[in-house]
Amino acid sequence: MPPTGWDALDRCPDPRMTQVPLPDPEQLAVRILRRERAAVASGLNLLDNKLAAARQRSARLLAALSGERALNDGHLIGVTGPPGAGKSSLVAALIREWRLAGRTVGVLAVDPSSRPELGGGALLGDRIRIKNASYDEGLFIRSLANRNQLGGVASEVWPMSWLLLACFDIVLIETVGVGQTEIDIAEIGDTVCYVAQPASGDTIQYLKSGIIEIPDVFAVNKSDLGAPAHKTASEIGRSAPRQDRRDGWDYPVCLVSATMNSGIKALHGHFARHRSFLADAGLLDKLRTRHQSAWVVRVLKEEFGTFGIELVGGYAEIGRRLKETPGNQFEECQRMRQQIISRFKSSD
Amino acid sequence: MDVLQTKRDRPWLMRTYSGHSSAKASNTLYRTNLAKGQTGLSVAFDLPTQTGYDADSPLARGEVGKVGVPISHIEDMDQLFDQIPLDQMNTAMTINATAPWLLSLYIGLAQRRGIDPKKLSGTTQNDIIKEYLSRGTYIYPPGPSMRLIADTINYTIKHVPKWNPTNICSYHLQEAGATPVQELAYALCAAMAVLDRVQASGEIRPDEFSQVVERISFFVNAGIRFVEECCKLRAFGEMWDELTLTRYKVEDPKLRRFRYGVQVNSLGLTEPQPENNVQRIVLEMLAVALSKGARARAIQLPAWNEAMGLPRPWDQQWALRMQQVLAFETDLLEYEDIFDGSPVIAAKVRQLVEGARKEIANVEAQGGIIAAIESGYVKRELVASHMKRLRAIESGELKIIGVNCFQESAESPLTLGSDGGIMKTDPAAEREQIERLQAHRKNRNDADVQAALQGLGDAARSGENIMPSSIRCALAGVSTGEWGDSLRAVFGEFRPPTGIDIAIDSRAVLGKKDQVTELRARVASTGEALGRPLKLLVGKPGLDGHSNGAEQVAVKARDVGFEVVYDGIRLTPQQIAQAAEEEGVHMVGLSILSGSHMELVESVLDELRVRDLASVPVIAGGIIPQEDATKLAALGVSAVYTPKDFSFNTIMADMVDVIRAANGLGRLGPLP
Numbered sequence A: 001m002p003p004t005g006w007d008a009l010d011r012c013p014d015p016r017m018t019q020v021p022l023p024d025p026e027q028l029a030v031r032i033l034r035r036e037r038a039a040v041a042s043g044l045n046l047l048d049n050k051l052a053a054a055r056q057r058s059a060r061l062l063a064a065l066s067g068e069r070a071l072n073d074g075h076l077i078g079v080t081g082p083p084g085a086g087k088s089s090l091v092a093a094l095i096r097e098w099r100l101a102g103r104t105v106g107v108l109a110v111d112p113s114s115r116p117e118l119g120g121g122a123l124l125g126d127r128i129r130i131k132n133a134s135y136d137e138g139l140f141i142r143s144l145a146n147r148n149q150l151g152g153v154a155s156e157v158w159p160m161s162w163l164l165l166a167c168f169d170i171v172l173i174e175t176v177g178v179g180q181t182e183i184d185i186a187e188i189g190d191t192v193c194y195v196a197q198p199a200s201g202d203t204i205q206y207l208k209s210g211i212i213e214i215p216d217v218f219a220v221n222k223s224d225l226g227a228p229a230h231k232t233a234s235e236i237g238r239s240a241p242r243q244d245r246r247d248g249w250d251y252p253v254c255l256v257s258a259t260m261n262s263g264i265k266a267l268h269g270h271f272a273r274h275r276s277f278l279a280d281a282g283l284l285d286k287l288r289t290r291h292q293s294a295w296v297v298r299v300l301k302e303e304f305g306t307f308g309i310e311l312v313g314g315y316a317e318i319g320r321r322l323k324e325t326p327g328n329q330f331e332e333c334q335r336m337r338q339q340i341i342s343r344f345k346s347s348d
Numbered sequence B: 001m002d003v004l005q006t007k008r009d010r011p012w013l014m015r016t017y018s019g020h021s022s023a024k025a026s027n028t029l030y031r032t033n034l035a036k037g038q039t040g041l042s043v044a045f046d047l048p049t050q051t052g053y054d055a056d057s058p059l060a061r062g063e064v065g066k067v068g069v070p071i072s073h074i075e076d077m078d079q080l081f082d083q084i085p086l087d088q089m090n091t092a093m094t095i096n097a098t099a100p101w102l103l104s105l106y107i108g109l110a111q112r113r114g115i116d117p118k119k120l121s122g123t124t125q126n127d128i129i130k131e132y133l134s135r136g137t138y139i140y141p142p143g144p145s146m147r148l149i150a151d152t153i154n155y156t157i158k159h160v161p162k163w164n165p166t167n168i169c170s171y172h173l174q175e176a177g178a179t180p181v182q183e184l185a186y187a188l189c190a191a192m193a194v195l196d197r198v199q200a201s202g203e204i205r206p207d208e209f210s211q212v213v214e215r216i217s218f219f220v221n222a223g224i225r226f227v228e229e230c231c232k233l234r235a236f237g238e239m240w241d242e243l244t245l246t247r248y249k250v251e252d253p254k255l256r257r258f259r260y261g262v263q264v265n266s267l268g269l270t271e272p273q274p275e276n277n278v279q280r281i282v283l284e285m286l287a288v289a290l291s292k293g294a295r296a297r298a299i300q301l302p303a304w305n306e307a308m309g310l311p312r313p314w315d316q317q318w319a320l321r322m323q324q325v326l327a328f329e330t331d332l333l334e335y336e337d338i339f340d341g342s343p344v345i346a347a348k349v350r351q352l353v354e355g356a357r358k359e360i361a362n363v364e365a366q367g368g369i370i371a372a373i374e375s376g377y378v379k380r381e382l383v384a385s386h387m388k389r390l391r392a393i394e395s396g397e398l399k400i401i402g403v404n405c406f407q408e409s410a411e412s413p414l415t416l417g418s419d420g421g422i423m424k425t426d427p428a429a430e431r432e433q434i435e436r437l438q439a440h441r442k443n444r445n446d447a448d449v450q451a452a453l454q455g456l457g458d459a460a461r462s463g464e465n466i467m468p469s470s471i472r473c474a475l476a477g478v479s480t481g482e483w484g485d486s487l488r489a490v491f492g493e494f495r496p497p498t499g500i501d502i503a504i505d506s507r508a509v510l511g512k513k514d515q516v517t518e519l520r521a522r523v524a525s526t527g528e529a530l531g532r533p534l535k536l537l538v539g540k541p542g543l544d545g546h547s548n549g550a551e552q553v554a555v556k557a558r559d560v561g562f563e564v565v566y567d568g569i570r571l572t573p574q575q576i577a578q579a580a581e582e583e584g585v586h587m588v589g590l591s592i593l594s595g596s597h598m599e600l601v602e603s604v605l606d607e608l609r610v611r612d613l614a615s616v617p618v619i620a621g622g623i624i625p626q627e628d629a630t631k632l633a634a635l636g637v638s639a640v641y642t643p644k645d646f647s648f649n650t651i652m653a654d655m656v657d658v659i660r661a662a663n664g665l666g667r668l669g670p671l672p
């Protein structure tokens, strides 16, 4: 017996449902590429929308924004780290410098949701830390609740960052303060920056766990605190892997202070250096394609379970189909969804 | 009974917190009040003056002369104190971030009138800590702000010795929801932070430090639980005595006296059946008057129409008469302390002292009050306390006469007048103030102004005391905005944590459980019907710092399942509309209590239209008279809420329906 819900959704719209006006995806894409803020906002709303009609249009929108450019332009940076490490403050400091240098920035800030039995609501509090007082056309911040998905980011984040990459020079993602076990940001950012809290057990736990492999850059924040920050930096320096998945990258550890605005230029330097390293080694498009595939598998599995995955031929088959459409897997994903849904229906 | 021969204590200073429209209009008001027997002045400044903006700054729009008097330069100060002898007056100024500036204008004016500053007496509130936690007129980050406070203390001790340079406030903490224990603990922590900072400045010789301690006065609150409040004040006295002895080694007990002024609780004053506020105010006054050992030095009372809008002169007169009846008609001032020796009182005092000691230790363990503000801890505690209070009112556990019980009432003759029972400020005041300011700028010597500002900036950077250069600025004709901006350029600006990120307490505090469950289902199903979870922007446009309502709406909305964006106070309509766009919200909820709702709501609606967001429903809450609510509806506002709407569950149900209606879904109606 297949689960219902999505099935009802696709077949006959619920009579309770409203006629939410949905934008025309191709026209919207043109406006997004022209960097119209209103279009960016309505594109993000569309990508967030779970109505069947919206899903179709989302796939079309992403398809229209995809292609060669999407695989090679811009820089997608993930910022992760324990709660209160100063991620938002650091993002704010980073943005200030980028804006001074004339680069535009899009931000996705993820905050935790309360448990579903407690209403599932969320207070989206990063924005106030990131935003400076003045009005700025070159900065766009969207806050998101993680909606109780594991791993510090929500599945909406990947398509949304894809959209932002189409119209901003830099796209930053701030995850919820993660523990030491889950860290999905690895499957999203071109460059992952871990913000460490000086002298905190979290960092030590983090170092001990396997996921030290994930970040490309380590920023020990609150260097204004002095000794504890230096100590943490040297601990990380000793543990950070010097050689593994990306040959030739040095996994820098730097001391920064978001509040004193120090070390920010150096951190920028590391980001830029990592971006060139990926591009020069021909890794950037490969990485993005891999991340996109990971997202497709994640959403299919979330929506249909392992059973659904089997219905389109299992992980290997999904991987094969996605490889054939690099740069635009959103439409392929949508096709697979349709396929699974119709198989479900016929198996009644 | 031999009334005439009994020896009576001298009564406390009687003040009325007032100021509006312009320096001239406020001066007339002050002189009338003094003629009526008021014995000191308490100046209310408008929000641009309090936040360091000129009347013609875009950020000041709609706020000039609204909730207080605009003071843009020394000529305004001169007009405000026209025919008032500065050397004979005791002047309290509710001024904080810009306190060194307003004090400089006052000193500058005295110098110009040939009065020795040593003769000036009065108070500058000058307590930034409670601004971050409750009052909202902060500008600079904690470090530089604490230094400015230390500068004014160090300066006045030497040059204006009768001045109370800072008035540590617990009043505003209670107005933001603090319990008596929290009020005690955080106010004493704030006093320690100030004294520690002065000590660290090294400008005061150790043997002179007890003088500094002696100059610290307090501004406290007294709520309706007047026995407990009376005990709280006794507790304050005991704790201050102990703290100044042990921590600051003040040997002379006279210098360790807890000196305080009071404004009684206003948060509990109601919009429905407003006449009942008179009883409340009188009872609250008893708390600070009854016991001689812990009696207030100065009292100011709110008016019966507090929750409706600004008081008219007659309303303020009534409040003043309450004090006079207590002081002059009753036998209160003929007795020594009537509670000394009462075991019941002593036990309650003990309990409060112990609670406060624990919380002080807790804050100290976090690195002191400044660290606990930066981390958001203290603000969260206050938001949580206020939430508990409001939920007790909603559930009926805490009775508020005329609000959640005994609601039936005959029509009140008090509110029938054509003015709606409140003071309307002069709508021309803003334009006139701007014209006055622009004329002033033309009349002054630019070279003097530039030199004075240069000196101010240099002092700010070098760490030299800010007062001498500020007084030079005052005399040169520098404006409030210029002073504020010069220091902004050096110190930067600060936005403290909002404190709304408190944990959901699933059991005790949710109010009626069944209604909350029903609300969650409604929020979830409406979100599903629209394709994504309901997202709400709570916005505070303008300079208004009243955050309680916005915070509680945000917290409640999160608890029933909304995804909530709230960026704190003092945003421009443009910033709010931009956030609405970037965040893709289903609704914008504005909270405005300063009286500038007409201007501000209209600008937000315009800014939303410019961004193609006219279809996003806008609601508003705050101190909004009925006739304005009707006008707002005509502008396109979907709903207006005021303090009489004490049920947050009802507000939430309504909000869901507004969103549904705006998106072509049927309304779900009132909660079962």
Ligand code: B12
Binding pocket: B044, B045, B046, B047, B067, B068, B094, B133, B134, B135, B136, B137, B171, B172, B175, B176, B266, B267, B268, B269, B270, B305, B306, B307, B308, B309, B310, B311, B538, B543, B544, B545, B546, B547, B548, B549, B550, B552, B553, B588, B589, B590, B591, B592, B593, B594, B595, B596, B619, B620, B621, B622, B623, B641, B642, B643, B644, B645, B646, B647, B651
């Ligand atoms: C508490 C209070 C303060 C506290 C504020 C603490 C804080 N952080 O919020 C303190 C002591 C700091 C304060 C200071 C001042 N205050 Co005051 N204050 C009040 C008081 C007593 C209560 C307001 C309150 O918090 N109520 C509790 C909350 C929960 O109620 P609420 O905000 O009204 O919200 C309810 C509804 O309105 C609605 N709602 C409100 N917003 C929203 C938003 C949405 C989206 C929705 C759905 C609903 C909604 O929902 C709630 C449901 O019950 C009122 C008078 C009164 N009794 O109402 C004066 C009052 C608002 N203050 C006033 C003034 C003048 C000031 C000052 C400007 C004085 C001065 N010159 O310095 C200062 C400066 C403040 C500043 N920076 O702007 C005036 C405003 C005059 C006017 N409108 O014409 C009032 C009306 C008092 C008076 N009669 O003079 N104040």
Ligand SMILES: Nc1nc2c(ncn2[C@@H]2O[C@H](COP(=O)(O)OP(=O)(O)OP(=O)(O)O)[C@@H](O)[C@H]2O)c(=O)[nH]1
Binding pocket: A082, A083, A084, A085, A086, A087, A088, A089, A090, A126, A129, A176, A177, A221, A222, A223, A224, A225, A256, A257, A258, A259, A260, B374, B375, B376
């Ligand atoms: N001393 C010091 N404090 C900092 C620094 N950066 C941030 N903080 C403080 O650390 C606290 C948390 O900062 P945020 O930027 O909100 O941290 P975050 O990691 O985004 O927090 P979450 O999103 O809640 O997980 C705040 O009180 C900041 O003021 C820094 O460089 N030095």
Ligand SMILES: [Mg+2]
Binding pocket: A087, A088, A089, A125, A126, A129, A174
């Ligand atoms: Mg954050």
